[in-house]
Structures are given as structure tokens and as C-alpha cells.
Amino acid sequence: xxxxxQQRPAPKASASVxxxxxxxxxxxxxxxxxxxxxxxxxRSDEAKP
Amino acid sequence: MxxxxxxxxxxxxxxxxxxxxxxxxxxxxxxxxRLGRDPGNEHGWPPTPSAIRNQIGGxxxxxxxxxxxxxxxxxxxxxxxxxxxxxxxxxxSLIISGRGAVLQIDYGIIAPTKYDASPGFYGNHAIYVNxxxxxxxxxxxxxxxADHRRSSIPxxxxxxxxxxxxxxxxxxxxxxAGTVNASFTRDTEA
Numbered sequence: 102x103x104x105x106x107q108q109r110p111a112p113k114a115s116a117s118v119x120x121x122x123x124x125x126x127x128x129x130x131x132x133x134x135x136x137x138x139x140x141x142x143x144r145s146d147e148a149k150p
Numbered sequence: 151m152x153x154x155x156x157x158x159x160x161x162x163x164x165x166x167x168x169x170x171x172x173x174x175x176x177x178x179x180x181x182x183x184r185l186g187r188d189p190g191n192e193h194g195w196p197p198t199p200s201a202i203r204n205q206i207g208g209x210x211x212x213x214x215x216x217x218x219x220x221x222x223x224x225x226x227x228x229x230x231x232x233x234x235x236x237x238x239x240x241x242x243s244l245i246i247s248g249r250g251a252v253l254q255i256d257y258g259i260i261a262p263t264k265y266d267a268s269p270g271f272y273g274n275h276a277i278y279v280n281x282x283x284x285x286x287x288x289x290x291x292x293x294x295x296a297d298h299r300r301s302s303i304p305x306x307x308x309x310x311x312x313x314x315x316x317x318x319x320x321x322x323x324x325x326x327a328g329t330v331n332a333s334f335t336r337d338t339e340a
Contacts, residue, residue: 111239114246114287122247122340128240129334134233137216141234141324143254143331145212146273148168148295150161 152248152281153338155181156196157306160294164200166210171276173199173206174294175252176218176230176333178278182250183228183335193225199294201225212274215252215333230333238316241330242282245289248339251279251332256321260293265310267295267303274322279315280307287312 109127112120128134137143158181160174161167177197188195205221206213215232222228230252236244245251258272278292288309298305319330 108237108240111237111243114242114284118247118339121243122337124240125244125247125249125337128236128244129231129233134235137214137234137331138324138326141322141331142274143214143322143324144274145169145171145214145254145276146257146271147210147212148160148171148257148268148273148275149271150168150299 153182153185154280154290154307155186155278155292157292157296158197158199158294159297160199161297161299162199164198164203166203167199169210169212170199170203171294172213172215172218172252173202173221175276175278175292176202176222178292179230179250179252179333179335180222180226180228182280182338183230184226185338189227191227195226197222197226215254215331218252219333228335230335232333234331235326235329236332237329241332244334245279245282248337250281250335250338252276253279253315253319253330253332254322255315255318256323257318259314259318259321263314265291265293265296265304265308265314267293267297269302271295282312283309289315291315
């Protein structure tokens, strides 16, 4: 069984940049956010000139 | 001072221009990642939406985050962090800590606001977000449509309220509540 990691809450906006950076790096290391969800299209549409 | 890339519009007259929001947004993200420095390879510099579109190939369908990521790796040596279902507060942390991001949004949310740069367009769209302003929490958004081609259309980067950016990104169909889908540049401020 794959282990589902609990995402730690992000720091408050007013936290230090280092706290945000630590959270960002922990998040980016997690595998479960790398895969596009099956029901998500994610393609852009044609805009109006 | 966070590096601000030059604005790159999608309506440049090239093939598939009005479907090239993802390509234009990734061109600006590539500039941020490289802090404007030419990688000195055979692919040319600065990044252009048409070069990215041609690298992706195919017709003029809209592009997605993964296709653009592969293209900018090949062309400019820029590897983006593509992530799905990103909690909003984590998106905020990634921006505050020194990354830019290409964010997917529903333009129908932008259409009734002063930030609308494509009257009549209500579909899926991609924008580049460079930074967050701590005084009011607004985000500096580079909408590739904001080229001032008519007097009513905004020109270049605009500070969008966080609530608007959040609402527009939440509205992408298939996105779980409270999350967004984006690709992030490297941390240029570390």
C-alpha cells in the first residue's frame, strides 16, 4: 500500500520567507501532486482577438 | 528586488496565436527562471510563444502544463515544477518564497472585471504570476492577452486582487475545491 503523506498546512502569509521556502520545498517533494487528475482537462481555449 | 521578466503577448501574429496563452506564459516563466540570461544554445533567445508552440507540434489545440514544460526544457533548459491540486495557501508560499508560476484559470471569472483583456472570451486560460505584494496580498499577473491592442484592453503586468486570482483558478473544471493547478519556476531568490 502506498503511504499517503499528510500535507502540512502552509505558514501564514506574514511568516518569514524561510518558513515559506521550507513549506514549498516539502510540498514539491511529494509525489501525489505530480500527476494530472483524470477528470482534469487543463487545456487552454481560443481567446478573442 | 524580484526579477521581473518582460511582458510577452500571445497575439503576435504567429500561428495559433489566440490559443498560445500557455506558450506565452511559459515563455515569461522561462525568462524568470533564467533571470533573462541566454542559455547560448541553438534554439534562440529570448523565448517566444511560437518557438514553444512549434516545439510542442501538432495543430492549434490549446496546450497543457506538461506539454509546455517539455518544450521549455528542450528549448531553454528550464525545468518547471508542474503540480496539480495545489492548496491555495501552498501556492502562496511558493510565490512568496521566490518562485514564479504559470497558473490555469477560468477567464469567465475575469470577463466582468477591469482586468478583462479579451472581451467575449470565457474559456480556459493560462497566465504568468511573478510575485505577491505583502501590503495588500495582490499578485503581479502577466496576462498574455493584456497587450493594449485596443484602448479598453489592459497593458502588460497588472496587480490582481488575491480573491480574484483565487476564484478564477478554483473555477477550472475538474479542480478540487480550494486547490489550483500550476507550473512553478525554480526559486530565483534562494
